[in-house]
Amino acid sequence: MPARHFFIFLFAQLLCLAAARPSPAVILQDRQLYLDAKKDYEQLAKSKPAPQARGQLEKIAERFERLPQEYPRSRYCDAAYYYAGKIHQDLYQSSKETRSLDRAIRNLRLLVGKYPASAYAGEGRYRLALALETGKGATQEARQQYAIVAAKYPSSEWGRKSRERLEALRTETARDVKQESRPVAADTQRATQASAAPIVLKEKRDETPQPRLNKPAAPVGLRKIVIDPGHGGRDPGAVGAGGIAEKDIALAVARKLAARLKRESGIEAVLTRSDDTFVPLEERTAMANKEEADLFVSLHVNASPNGDAGGVETYYLDNTTDEAALRLAARENGIAREKISDLQFILSDMVQNLKLEDSITLAHRLQGSVVTQMPRRYGEVRDLGVKKAQFYVLVGARMPSVLVEMFFITNKIEARSLGLEEYQDALADALFDGIKKYQEGALVVKKL
Numbered sequence: 001m002p003a004r005h006f007f008i009f010l011f012a013q014l015l016c017l018a019a020a021r022p023s024p025a026v027i028l029q030d031r032q033l034y035l036d037a038k039k040d041y042e043q044l045a046k047s048k049p050a051p052q053a054r055g056q057l058e059k060i061a062e063r064f065e066r067l068p069q070e071y072p073r074s075r076y077c078d079a080a081y082y083y084a085g086k087i088h089q090d091l092y093q094s095s096k097e098t099r100s101l102d103r104a105i106r107n108l109r110l111l112v113g114k115y116p117a118s119a120y121a122g123e124g125r126y127r128l129a130l131a132l133e134t135g136k137g138a139t140q141e142a143r144q145q146y147a148i149v150a151a152k153y154p155s156s157e158w159g160r161k162s163r164e165r166l167e168a169l170r171t172e173t174a175r176d177v178k179q180e181s182r183p184v185a186a187d188t189q190r191a192t193q194a195s196a197a198p199i200v201l202k203e204k205r206d207e208t209p210q211p212r213l214n215k216p217a218a219p220v221g222l223r224k225i226v227i228d229p230g231h232g233g234r235d236p237g238a239v240g241a242g243g244i245a246e247k248d249i250a251l252a253v254a255r256k257l258a259a260r261l262k263r264e265s266g267i268e269a270v271l272t273r274s275d276d277t278f279v280p281l282e283e284r285t286a287m288a289n290k291e292e293a294d295l296f297v298s299l300h301v302n303a304s305p306n307g308d309a310g311g312v313e314t315y316y317l318d319n320t321t322d323e324a325a326l327r328l329a330a331r332e333n334g335i336a337r338e339k340i341s342d343l344q345f346i347l348s349d350m351v352q353n354l355k356l357e358d359s360i361t362l363a364h365r366l367q368g369s370v371v372t373q374m375p376r377r378y379g380e381v382r383d384l385g386v387k388k389a390q391f392y393v394l395v396g397a398r399m400p401s402v403l404v405e406m407f408f409i410t411n412k413i414e415a416r417s418l419g420l421e422e423y424q425d426a427l428a429d430a431l432f433d434g435i436k437k438y439q440e441g442a443l444v445v446k447k448l
């Protein structure tokens, strides 16, 4: 065959191939959309550096962005958000255009918000943190995001990089504080005086709104509370005699508490889950931050291999070396006991940002209220006290936040009581009163 004919033949073959591609009705369109965009992206990345390929890269990013819009239930949505975010982030690196940065942040936020368990979530969250830190100067939120990556993926590349960034930011903050010293401290004090909040170390200016941190709490006290029933869906939490599950007790009490708050206090109550669904831990605090809640209360039921163990204990977030608290935190976090040490590192960095004093006060109010008010006719109520531990679900909350372990599901007498509607009502009432007492205390402090 002469060369010219061969090329005509080849061209015809290619045309046929193109025409013979399965019709959109037959193939999985979302999959095809994703694979095509990915292939084009990989080819382009190999052949041209980002600055020269800007126009083409933007078009490919748009194709990735279209996927979750057109096929919101596709199993490629997380990957599509990841690639769209990554492309825009790379474009921002070379152009410094805020348009690219904003789109990177939007896509990465959607990735980690909607698909926290995705294989892309670790890198995605690290990239989000980096974009927030370097692009927006939003160091506060960047640190929270780095902390989550470091805690969740301690041995991955992203976990390691996140630890490095946290370390670098810590050094920077320490230096800033030293340099600014007196006048800044005085300003900070004046600004936070009214709220009786602990003094927050000076941060770089955040462009993203961080209202709970920068603004004193509303003078009228509590406006909104996020109540977090532990576990849910495929995660039953601790399971006790007769198959009674922690997730069900936590949900029942949370709903009763929310109803009472709504009915009698005018405080808005938001549940992190209102039915038996699985919600990842970091989404729970993220919800509280997004809602700009004034308090975050996580409800759980304790468990022990010792069937006689019983009682109530309330936790706030802090480092501890107490072995029992470490074991409990490991169980509630769903990670191995040994990995808690990673959280320890992260927390030493973060504790300064927590409303620690307020969290401790809230813990005492709830604990005291449950211990004194729970009816004794169901059995004794042991006061195990207010304690600290590294609870993952509390990491990153921007408001006072506590975790209540309401009795032991592994204790036969307590498990039986917990299953009773009237006992759950009594628990919700006790927690309600604890919140009211906390509110009254907060109001007194503010009037002084």
Ligand SMILES: [Zn+2]
Pocket (backbone or CB within 6 Å): 230, 231, 237, 238, 246, 300, 301, 332
């Ligand atoms: Zn639990």
